[in-house]
Amino acid sequence: MSQDWDTGRGSMGEYDRFRVVNRSRRRVDALKLALGKGTYTDDIAHTIDGLLHLKVLWSPHAHARIVSIDTSEAERVPGVVLILHHGNVPRVPYTTAGQGHPEPSPYDAYVFPRKVRYVGDRVACVAAESELAAARAVAKIKVEYEVLEPVFDPRRALEPGAPLVHDEEEATGICGYDKSRNLVCEMKVEHGDVDDAFARADVVLEREYEVPYQAQCPLEPHCALTWFDEDRRLVVRVATQVPFHSRRILARILGLPLHRIRVIKPRIGGGFGSKQEILLEDLPALVTLRTGRPARLFYTRQEELRSARTRHPQLLRWKTGANRDGTLVAQELEVLANTGAYGAHALTVQSCTAGKTLPLYVAEAYRFLMKTVYTNLPIAGAFRGYGGPQGFFAMECHMDEVASLLGMDPAEFRSKNLIGPGSENPLAKALGEGKEGPPQRIRSCEIQQCIARGKEAIGWERRGTFPQRGPLRRGIGMAALMHGSGIPGVDMASASIKLNDDGSFNLLVGATDIGTGSDTILSQIAAEALGVPLEKIVIYSSDTDITPFDKGAYASSTTYISGMSVKKACDKVVEQLKDAAWEMWQHAGDPCERSSLRHEDEHVRRPDGKALSYAEICLSTFYEHDQHQIMDHASHMSFECPPPFAAHFAEVEVDTETGGVKLLKYVAAVDCGVPIHPENCEGQNEGGAMTMMGYALSEDFVFDGGGALLNDTFRHYKQFTSLDMPPFETILCLSYEPSGPFGAKSVSEIPTDGPGPAIANAIADALGIRFRKLPITPEDIRRAWRERTEPAASAS
């Protein structure tokens, strides 16, 4: 560990001087949202004249070739204007994944496929004067299918002779893409001499784990409105996390010059990754292009569950070599992932499964083997956590199992092996975003503090002291976690800021607030940097015509990357303010030392107490002397990806008679650097963890024999509700990340990594039974408990 490596501890003093950041201010969009001002995508639909409504015909088959489509009867339904299908729409291979360029996901999708690949695949789309007419027409489209044998099991997908999901020649991909084996990507990464390290380890443990599909379920479903503006440019108002990627990909698949498209992101009702996808705006866009009329598509909840995106299911094999003294020696992870019918985010999600997990513990050697395959099931994609939750479930269950094999306290075992400030991430290079990644070295890291404070909050010392009798059994479990902040070397964000004559500022950011609160925290960062109250920042975000570029809302990058672009732009504007003030004093015959000027409280100040307000400076630069607009812009890209760290703790009470699990308490202790908005950070932790409590205990995809999702409504798809939430404590363990804006790193994804393993570990502690597959249902628990306590009875 080198001395000159800045781990941020020296900068903690700045913490006491913050005025706007590190404060829980009212969200800048709170009032209009609370008052229901029409600010979401679809809110304006009723005001658009001549709007066409779209409905999609979805595939009823998991795997079938479309032999013919007969729309003649559907066209006769009154109100029908246009019917689109593969026969009348150009076939351009692309990926729906909204990522950087060149795109790491395979080009295997088409606006309309000739072959449907899962129940819920697109077949055709009707545009009509009303939703009802469109729906009626959809029901009248006659499609002849040649039904093909489907493949549902990812293991079977790789076997010789398995049905091929993508047997058409256009599909291409990277990283081992081999559609003749249903293989979407493959990785083999090694660090150190793995076999030798395992051979030298005192103990070796190997276990298999399994995690299911999960649906993002944003409150606002996917929806888009399109129209031509007065210049016949295509305007796309869409619920998206990635407006700039949407514009780029739309231009490609529509064959339209990019400058003819404007993508506007209004307020968004959540995305959780499902809107990091060019999922539906291509259809209304095509309708507008063909008819000249405005068009609207709005998914139902059922369409959302069947045909949007999901979390990749995975089979994981984890192998650990350790010494008797509790030192980790070698780690090996093998993943077989199912991407479903198309490969959106397949490579990058699965590479994160290793990239976020393995480096958390120091070992001599690591190996990561990964294959992701196509099946005829729903499409997986980006989902908050992005491969982390799958990997952490396996790793953090496994660490408990290794600790127990060694007879060690699981918290102590972890603490002994965790990385810390100054550690190199040995896998960073190998696990880049579809290419070699920049090397990573940890600066800020308070994971030991997270564990210590989390233990105290949950009452870790009670673990192992609960009575082992009666139907109700208690247990406590934990998980240690890390995530990332942006994609190093790839993610770029930019911001521009200009001064107004009342001393306020217009802040334009490409960053995409999808309900996360980023407009608020970016305004806070600007206000802090400029030395003005929050109210003086007027923010406008993500409109491809108006705001500068930003990669979009994903990869935990907004605070860290976009935040820094805002800070840089503001720092430059501060220099301009000082220049202008200096010039004004100079001009007035009252010169001063440029370097002595400070900015504070909306003023540029001199040491002798004289000051000019930003409003005065603006008025002068607008109208009186050295006229110019004080404004600037900045971009930010980081080769560093500072991980936030966390330790999660769950206390459960398991009813051994019913198999029911009651969460008694949940603690999330997190080091996200300096929390820009502490309350928002708590909200992110609660929401992220809540999503994954359902993953651990109640959510699952249930398919019929033909691959159709059976629980495709909220009636049967059971997320956690507020009533299911246990008392929840977020502990913000402060650190200062030198490479982040005002010491901040990311916070939004790391909470999704913990609940699966923390709850499974707590259940294992309560019952002495290890569940390696999620969700852990009452039925599973009851069966396992009966098998253990009454082996004879269960044999019958």
Place this chain on the structure above:
Amino acid sequence: MSGVIDEVLRPADLAQALALLAEGGGRRRPIAGGTDLLVQAKEPGAPPRGLVDLWGLDELRGITAEPDRIVVGANTTMTEVLASELLRAEARCLWDGCYEAGSVQIRNRATLGGNAANASPAADSVLGLIALGAEARIASVRGERRLPVEELATAPRRTALAPDELILAFSFPRAGGRSAFARLGQRRAQAISKVSCAIHAQLDDQGCVQAARVAFGAVAPRVVRSPGAEAALRGHSLTDPSARAAAAVAARADTAPIDDLRSTRAYRSEMVGVLLTRLLVRLAGEA
């Protein structure tokens, strides 16, 4: 293609409601809170229909205590049940069933009449009504009749009601005794029961069961009673372990659960015994 509601009628009083239903000739359906009907109207293949809105009919509201019976109007919402001290004291199994059902928003609209007439095998308030020995007061333009609540549902979404008939109220004896309800769901709110159980027991001075009524939900095509469990309890103390065990075994024999999206046959069958045993413990005041 979802069903289309092409007619919504708002009768001023009960007589008019009955007349509108009679004229509809099976095309019109009564709607109370709409929490079942409006969900079902979206299902594929739902027929177009007219609705006769019962929500404004005062004749169907109110919880009244008569000297030896309690009468609960069909329009009574679950929220109104929860607000009733009388029902909490004397019809605990009904009260608990409403407490566990849906969510605040659903309970504000969900009526007892709708819950019973919807004929779901998992209807949470129906178990309590059956355990209490309730009968439904039913009316049409042709006159009034009474039917034990346990005979109301015949199969999932099928009832013994004619298309022009309305449930006016439920009434049950104020017989004293103790009652309770319990259920298991996939989560704590907005989840249809995997298994549910209600019991009402009449005890003698020695604490022995004189008569018991036991009902189960989600383990048969409709909410069912378990005559076997009732017989096994009769004459025994609530604290008698062998009577409890016999009742649990009998209850499992009287129910026929299936595998579905929410749970498995094996789990449900086992839980029939577990829930009944737990309610017996609760009634005996041991927990």
